[in-house]
Amino acid sequence: MTDKNDDSLIERLKRNEKDAQTELVKKFNSRILLYFRMRIKGEDSYEDLAQEVFASFFVGVANDKIPEDALIAPFMFGIAKRVMFNFFYKKKRDDNIQKKGEEHFDLSCDFEEEERLENEDMNAIIRQTMLKLPEVDKIILKEFYLKENNLGEVADILGKSKHYVSVRKERALKKIKNEILKRKDLYIVQR
Amino acid sequence: MTMACSEFTSLIDGYLKGDVPEEKSETFEAHFFECDACFHELKLRERLYSKEVPIVLKGTKPFWAWGFKPVLALASLLVVVVSSFLVIDNYNRAKFLLEISGVEPPVYVQSETRNTFQDQTLSKAMTMYDNRRYEQALELLETAGTDSAPEASNPQIVFFKGICRLQLNQPKAAIRHFDEIIGEMNPSYYDEAIFYKGIALLRLNKKDAALEQLKNVAAMFSPHAARAKEIIKKIND
Numbered sequence: 001m002t003d004k005n006d007d008s009l010i011e012r013l014k015r016n017e018k019d020a021q022t023e024l025v026k027k028f029n030s031r032i033l034l035y036f037r038m039r040i041k042g043e044d045s046y047e048d049l050a051q052e053v054f055a056s057f058f059v060g061v062a063n064d065k066i067p068e069d070a071l072i073a074p075f076m077f078g079i080a081k082r083v084m085f086n087f088f089y090k091k092k093r094d095d096n097i098q099k100k101g102e103e104h105f106d107l108s109c110d111f112e113e114e115e116r117l118e119n120e121d122m123n124a125i126i127r128q129t130m131l132k133l134p135e136v137d138k139i140i141l142k143e144f145y146l147k148e149n150n151l152g153e154v155a156d157i158l159g160k161s162k163h164y165v166s167v168r169k170e171r172a173l174k175k176i177k178n179e180i181l182k183r184k185d186l187y188i189v190q191r
Numbered sequence: 192m193t194m195a196c197s198e199f200t201s202l203i204d205g206y207l208k209g210d211v212p213e214e215k216s217e218t219f220e221a222h223f224f225e226c227d228a229c230f231h232e233l234k235l236r237e238r239l240y241s242k243e244v245p246i247v248l249k250g251t252k253p254f255w256a257w258g259f260k261p262v263l264a265l266a267s268l269l270v271v272v273v274s275s276f277l278v279i280d281n282y283n284r285a286k287f288l289l290e291i292s293g294v295e296p297p298v299y300v301q302s303e304t305r306n307t308f309q310d311q312t313l314s315k316a317m318t319m320y321d322n323r324r325y326e327q328a329l330e331l332l333e334t335a336g337t338d339s340a341p342e343a344s345n346p347q348i349v350f351f352k353g354i355c356r357l358q359l360n361q362p363k364a365a366i367r368h369f370d371e372i373i374g375e376m377n378p379s380y381y382d383e384a385i386f387y388k389g390i391a392l393l394r395l396n397k398k399d400a401a402l403e404q405l406k407n408v409a410a411m412f413s414p415h416a417a418r419a420k421e422i423i424k425k426i427n428d
Binding site: 028030031034035038071073074076077080081119122123126127130131135138139141142144145146148170173176177180181 | 200208209217220221225231232233234236237238239241242246247248
């Protein structure tokens with residue numbers, strides 16, 4: 001998998017272009033925050049951790065640690081993993097590890113606010129698309145996601161088979177996802 | 192190790208619930224860092240789990256919010272038309288039964304009974320009855336019935352109370368009086384009580400029950416038999 005935009009993005013980052021930083025943050029901020037949310041439970045904020053990931057990446061780019069033809073995503077994921085391990089290590093040892101590169105890059109971006117806005121956009125699209133779904137699909141999504149019933153329980157509620165519920169759920173999600181992909185291309189970078 | 196998009200999709204719900212084993216989790220996470228479409232699907236489901244997006248089901252809408260549905264409108268029209276025919280038919284049938292139930296009340300001949308009934312109240316009541324003042328007659332008959340115990344169960348009082356009720360268009364109450372006589376099988380007013388019960392039932396639009404009573408009378412050796420047969424014929428025609 002080659003990201004056509006990655007080469008130029010890394011080059012632009014090397015030139016310290018503000019737009020390139022914003023583009024990178026836009027693409028990976030949400031993924032990084034979701035990753036931390038799933039991996040580190042019970043934290044109030046993942047802002048510092050996200051900042052650390054981006055700062056590390058920019059330091060890497062600035063120090064030519066990331067080749068120009070490299071894929072950004074695996075690097076980002078690798079850094080996020082390391083930051084997470086460091087977080088647990090710090091927590092265990094109560095050790096303050098210095099954040100490298102903070103002085104070189106102005107990352108005053110409010111990562112969580114960015115994600116909140118992004119989520120609001122997505123919520124609006126989901127809400128609108130949901131109105132067009134058949135009632136049975138809405139019931140399935142409501143029972144599965146909002147009430148957190150499993151497929152078997154939803155099937156029992158509807159008096160249908162588990163397979164029927166599973167197929168309808170996936171179809172409904174696909175409809176919503178297609179709508180999101182159609183209307184929300186602002187942070188999708190073509191692969 | 193990479194993961195196919197189809198496998199990723201199948202693991203999303205489990206990942207968000209924390210049910211995906213560690214060895215799969217890492218490959219899963221690496222995949223969503225790379226794949227935009229899969230990440231959007233993951234985000235979508237995370238949004239649904241977040242409960243920030245309410246899923247509103249259609250409730251029972253008021254009728255003005257139904258919107259125009261041609262099939263529903265046509266069905267409603269059909270129901271209205273059929274119901275109208277049924278109502279009209281029912282009305283005509285009831286009207287017809289009421290018409291044929293409009294028989295004359297039995298004539299009370301004072302001279303025949305005056306000697307039998309010593310009670311002045313009863314005498315007055317029957318005078319009222321003769322003058323077709325059924326309300327006053329009924330009032331006096333009620334008093335006569337309670338004042339003198341022997342007359343209370345007097346079949347004549349009971350029967351004429353029934354007739355008064357019938358004339359006052361109270362067929363249900365009339366039937367109660369007639370049933371009292373029929374139940375006691377008092378020969379004096381037995382066939383008359385059945386006949387007028389049939390008439391009261393016609394007024395209540397209970398054709399079958401009325402026919403049953405009238406047929407009983409028609410089969411009897413009774414002065415009302417001919418009239419009963421006549422009404423039966425009208426109903427059957």
